[in-house]
Amino acid sequence: RFFRNLWRVTYLSVLFSVGYTGYLIWDLRNPAEQVDPDPTKKTLVVLGTGWGSVSLLKNLDTENYNVVVVSPRNFFLFTPLLPSCTTGTIEHRSIMEPIRNILRHKKASVKFYEAECTKIDYEKRVVYAKDDSDVKGDTMSTEIPFDMLVVGVGAENATFGIPGVREHACFLKEVGDAQKIRKQIMDCVETATFKDQSPEEVKRLLHMVVVGGGPTGVEFAGELQDFFQEDLLKWVPQIKDDFHVTLVEALPNVLPMFSKQLIEYTESSFKEEHIDIRTKTMVKNVTDKYIEAEVNKPDGTKEIEKIPYGLLVWATGNALRSVVKDLMSQIPAQAKARRGLEVNEYLVVNGAENIWAVGDCAVANYAPTAQVAAQEGAFLARLFNTMAKTDAIEAELQELSAKQATANPDDRKVILAEISERQKQLRRVKQIGPFSYSHQGSLAYIGAEKAVADVSWFSGNIASGGTMTYLFWKSAYLSMCFSTRNRVLVLFDWVKAKFFGRDVSRE
Ligand code: FAD
Ligand code: NAI
Numbered sequence: 001r002f003f004r005n006l007w008r009v010t011y012l013s014v015l016f017s018v019g020y021t022g023y024l025i026w027d028l029r030n031p032a033e034q035v036d037p038d039p040t041k042k043t044l045v046v047l048g049t050g051w052g053s054v055s056l057l058k059n060l061d062t063e064n065y066n067v068v069v070v071s072p073r074n075f076f077l078f079t080p081l082l083p084s085c086t087t088g089t090i091e092h093r094s095i096m097e098p099i100r101n102i103l104r105h106k107k108a109s110v111k112f113y114e115a116e117c118t119k120i121d122y123e124k125r126v127v128y129a130k131d132d133s134d135v136k137g138d139t140m141s142t143e144i145p146f147d148m149l150v151v152g153v154g155a156e157n158a159t160f161g162i163p164g165v166r167e168h169a170c171f172l173k174e175v176g177d178a179q180k181i182r183k184q185i186m187d188c189v190e191t192a193t194f195k196d197q198s199p200e201e202v203k204r205l206l207h208m209v210v211v212g213g214g215p216t217g218v219e220f221a222g223e224l225q226d227f228f229q230e231d232l233l234k235w236v237p238q239i240k241d242d243f244h245v246t247l248v249e250a251l252p253n254v255l256p257m258f259s260k261q262l263i264e265y266t267e268s269s270f271k272e273e274h275i276d277i278r279t280k281t282m283v284k285n286v287t288d289k290y291i292e293a294e295v296n297k298p299d300g301t302k303e304i305e306k307i308p309y310g311l312l313v314w315a316t317g318n319a320l321r322s323v324v325k326d327l328m329s330q331i332p333a334q335a336k337a338r339r340g341l342e343v344n345e346y347l348v349v350n351g352a353e354n355i356w357a358v359g360d361c362a363v364a365n366y367a368p369t370a371q372v373a374a375q376e377g378a379f380l381a382r383l384f385n386t387m388a389k390t391d392a393i394e395a396e397l398q399e400l401s402a403k404q405a406t407a408n409p410d411d412r413k414v415i416l417a418e419i420s421e422r423q424k425q426l427r428r429v430k431q432i433g434p435f436s437y438s439h440q441g442s443l444a445y446i447g448a449e450k451a452v453a454d455v456s457w458f459s460g461n462i463a464s465g466g467t468m469t470y471l472f473w474k475s476a477y478l479s480m481c482f483s484t485r486n487r488v489l490v491l492f493d494w495v496k497a498k499f500f501g502r503d504v505s506r507e
Contacts, residue, residue, distance in 0.1 A: 028484075034109040037066040042147035044384070045127055047117050049073050049099045051370045052359030053152035054482075055377025056384075063108035064388030068144055070129050072116040074099050077175060078486065079370060080477050083219040083445070085178035087185070087227035088502040092175045094489035097482040113144075117323055120149065122330045122352060148354045150380060151327070151341060155318035155360040155368065164286030169314035172216055179507075181313060185224070186506035188310035189236055189243075205310035206242040209291060211283050212315035213249030214256070215444045218266060220313055221247045222447025225273050229448075231501045245275045246307070248293060250282040255452070257367065257442060258463075262452040265465040266444075273448050281305075286312065318368050324361045339363050345434030346383065347376055356380055366437050379435045386432045393426045443473050 042065055046053050049071040057069065078095040085092045103110045115129035118141075127149065130141040157173055159165040170184060171177045185208070191197070192205040208224055210217045225245050233240060247254065247270070253263050254277060270277055280296035290308040297303060320328075324341060328334040333351025334342060341357040342350045343364050349355045358380060359373030366372040397419060404415040441455030441462075451473035452465040464472075474494075481487045 031105050034104070035063055035107060037108055037110075038063075039066065041065050043068060043145065044148045044150070045070065045144055045146040046150045046152065047071065047120075047127070048152035048154060048359075049076055050152060050154045050359060051076075051079070051373035052154075052362075052377040053150065054099075054102065055374040056150060056152070056358065056380045057102060057106070057110070057377075059378050059381030059385075060106075061385045061388065062106040062110050064385065065148070067106075067108075067110040068146075069099065069103070069110060069112045070115055070117050070127065070144065071099070071112075072114065072132055073174075074112070074114045076102065076482055078477075078481055079173075080443075080480070081490065082172065082175075082178055083216070083223045085175070086172065086181040086220060087223050088182060089223065089226070089497045090490055090493040092178055094486060094493050095481070096175065097486060101483075113142075115142075117153065120151070120323065120327045120330075120355075122327065122355070125149075125354075146354075148384075149356070151324065151349070151355065151357040151361055152359050152373070152377070153321050153323060153361050155340070156321050157314065158317045158319040159314070160316070162283060162286060164288075165314055168286050168288050169211070169312040172220055172313060172315055181220075181311070183506055184311050185227070186504060189232065189239060189504075190506065192242065192310070193236060193238060202239075203242050203244075204289065204308040206239055206244060207307075207309050208243075208245045208311045208313075209248060209307060209309040210245065210313045210315060211248045211291070212317065213247055213251065213254030213277070213279070214315060214317060215442075216315035217247055217249070217313070218254055219445050220315065221245050221270070221275050222273075222445055225275050225447050227502060229273075231504060234501070235504050246278060247275060248278045248281050248283060248291075248307070250280070252279050254279070255444065258444070258452060258454055259461075262454060262463050262465055266446050266452055269446055269448065269450055269465070275447070318360055321361065327355075337363060347380060347435055364435070364437075369442075371440060372437055375437055376435060383432060386429055389429050390426065393422055393429065397422050397426070443469075443476060445470065445473055 044065040044067050046056060046067065046069045049069065053069070053071070054076045060067070075096040075098050081090050081095045084090040085095065099112055103112055113129055114131070114133060116132045117127050118130045119128040121128070125147070126143050126145050128141065128143055131137070157171045170181045172181065188205045192202045210221045228243050228245070232243065253267070255263050255266055267277055281293045283291050283293045284304070285292040290306045291312065293305050293307060295303045295305050320340060328337055328341060331349065331351040340361050340363040343357050343362050344350055347356045347358060347362065347364065349357050358376040360368040362376070364376070400415055400419050400422065404412050404419065407415055439456055441453060443451060443453045445451045449470050450466055451470040453463070453469045453472060455462050478487055478490060481490055
């Protein structure tokens, strides 16, 4: 009897779980009808669909504003797994989430324009947007007026004006960059194995140079060496002695934001994996076949060295976008700002009213990371939701005050009690404190199924590196993926790469 009951309970729970999951999927595919935006409400324009802006949109009560989103990218990109797309460990679409899906699930509808904001006119309160996509209609540019503006346009790749970088190097910021690198790796391999290729040319073509020893450069170098060890060696064994990854860094060590112990661990792990690290080496010039770098020798002298390459990946950090530079030039309080829009503790752009900035384009004394951008976006959503509630309560208070002035003594008592209740509510709502960042730690994949992590734990810090940290890295990023769809796709990609290997065809 016990087993019969157990069987019934199990059967019913499985039936319930399947039904509930089915309902959730149905609900995801069939969002509820949306309320139209109210034209009397303020227009909130959000620039960008990256970490900062999407976190804001996800948490914002859109029925309180007329929300307009402008971005040249109609998707959110989960950047932490982008280095894995360069070798095909993960397919790029697995880490993209269409912005339309995100916006369609909001209560009130949001307008989205796939366009680049070319200028923000602070005085006129207008942003100018230009359709930069391949397909153009009769209208290619427009003006969008705003009452409130959130700038979340991120940053572009820093090149420090070094000649040849833009012409010859690949960057690693966008999906297109990862696709270009993937194609070029295979092009180098196929060209190196072309009949009668000279040994020097084979060596050059198979020399993969990564400039910049920050986390982007380190993660990419690790992924590339994995690709070589796990797949390329099997399918193209003749490149065994010539394929080589070199990481070039101007400072004395890589990963400066990690603890000393993890820097040493990464450097020794790269040595074991046969990835060359060239520290104290600053690239000064780039040609189509080699880079010229200034090398600081142990005796204190400097030497210019030519390093031939087949693939060059440039990962030397962030620079300001022109639209941000232009906005800064319109605001006198930003005259001294160099690294981005300086903001106050409520993320308001210093010297500007009703303009906020989040993420890599804002300077708030935090590192330009996804973690910071996401927390800033969520904070702004809370702030805007609160501001809308405050406006509503203040309007009610005004109405009640007018009523009480003409009311009879009995009604006045009731109205006064209501006013007092609303005032209390207003005080509670207004209690939103300034933005404060909570650092959860730093994680980076370093290849050969190893990762490094500096994780905050209560009031202390835990530094760890190795295979267990790699499993932690995997589970942390899997759980942080934007949607269940992304999580399932990433998981499938990992399993696929493990069982069948990465795809070595050149698209
Ligand atoms: P972004 O996410 O870059 O978004 C900017 C948005 O603005 C994009 O949608 C873009 O299309 C849009 N845009 C650009 N120009 C305009 C314009 N003129 N008008 C309108 N819209 C515009 N951080 C971590 O914390 N952990 C990690 O593991 C990590 N890994 C990373 C790996 C890589 C390869 C890279 C490149 C970065 C990584 N980062 C990581 C850093 C993180 O991605 C950035 O800090 C984060 O993306 C910043 O968010 P953002 O919203 O400011 O900008
Ligand atoms: P970065 O700014 O962290 O590192 C760039 C590196 O390039 C620096 O170490 C610099 O010394 C070096 N460099 C600059 N010019 C050079 C030259 N001419 N020659 C040789 N070396 C040169 O840049 P990165 O890695 O692109 O990261 C950007 C931001 O994104 C950082 O804030 C980083 O923390 C974040 N990020 C975080 C990740 C993670 O947490 N796993 C992964 C990737 C990025």
